[in-house]
Structures are given as structure tokens and as C-alpha cells.
Amino acid sequence: MPCESRPFQRNRGRPPIARRPGLILTPALGRAPSWQQTPLELLENGLYDRFQQLLVVPYEPPDMAAVARMRAEREASE
Numbered sequence: 001m002p003c004e005s006r007p008f009q010r011n012r013g014r015p016p017i018a019r020r021p022g023l024i025l026t027p028a029l030g031r032a033p034s035w036q037q038t039p040l041e042l043l044e045n046g047l048y049d050r051f052q053q054l055l056v057v058p059y060e061p062p063d064m065a066a067v068a069r070m071r072a073e074r075e076a077s078e
Contacts, residue, residue: 031057032055035060035063038062040071043062043064044067044071049061
């Protein structure tokens, strides 16, 4: 008897950021999503760049100064 696949249940123990790359970083459209639409955590730790390089899709590298400003704004509002 085949086991029923439950993709979302498999990821239950992982933090949400660990599930996002597969959802938002995809070559399906032939281009990467804008870095402005990507979670700050993926930009700050270099995962956005790494995924785009692995997927071999054209992308605009993130402006890390803008990312730092966005982080400062987020922390100031918390």
C-alpha cells in the first residue's frame, strides 16, 4: 500500500525560512524574483545569491546597503 504524500507535514519541524526558497526562488518564469520581494534573511545570509547562481537564471544582485536600511527600519518598528 503506497504511503500518502504530505509535503507540508514533512516540513513541520523546520523554521518557515527553510521552506521559502523552493517556493519563491524558481526558474519557472526564466528569471529570478526581484530581491526586493525576497525575505531579508535570505538576502543577508547570501542564500538568495547562491540559489540564483545554482538555478542559472538572470538576476539583479541585491543592494546590500538597501538591505541594511530595510533591516534597520524593521528593527526600529519592532
